[in-house]
Amino acid sequence: MPRGRYSLHDPHDHTPLAEEHFQCAPGPTGWRYVARRTTPTGDHTGSVDLTLDDLGRPLRLELHAGSWQVRGAALDGVTWVRTDPTGTHATEGTVRAHAFTGTSPAFLVATARLLRLTPSSAATRVRLVALTDPVLAPRTVDQSWALVDSEAHATDNGPLTVHTYQVTALDTGEQHSVHIAGDVVLSAPGIELEDLESPPSTFA
Secondary structure, three states, rough: EEEEEEEEOOOOOOOEEEEEEEEEOOOOEEEEEEEEEEEEOOEEEEEEEEEEOOOOOEEEEEEEEEEEEEHHHOOOOOEEEEEOOOOOEEEEEOOOEEEEEEEOOHHHHHHHHOOOOOOOOOOOEEEEEEEOOOOOOEEEEEEEEEEEEEEEOOOOOOEEEEEEEEEEEEOOEEEEEEEEEEEEEEEEOOOEEEEEEEOOOOOO
16 A cells, blocks of 8 residues: 655746645555645645546545535546535536546546556547646646556566656647656656655556
């Protein structure tokens, strides 16, 4: 069960935004990731709880950011309920999309798991509902994912395969790389793995 810490920063000016203390593991339903968010000074700011099924679809999502909350799942596309800080208003949404995304590294692992690309696969288009900080506002985004490299690295625990994905935002054409080993993001724009207490899990 990998357990560790990511640092999150602004990908443009590298301003520190948060730290995400996480643990994740494959389970009987697929994969689960839980994390708590803190500011760089240690104050609690939110949490992430994401469960995927064996096909990589979101069985259950619960996000907290400040006093905002979103609960969602795959249902006729993806469906969610977003609750305001007062707790008096809740808005529902459903979009014909494949999954959710956001600033948590968990969403990158989830998308890679959903697409299951191989180096010979063509770039694959995916529609996601992005839940944007700091108020978890939903917006629909279209991306293209391609697996451009898979390289095995020797470690004390045996070979570790690192997958490099090229992700393209289809509305702007902006491209970036995401490096994933098992169920851990090694690096991506705005994300750095700072600490890992045990090796990444491998999916069956």
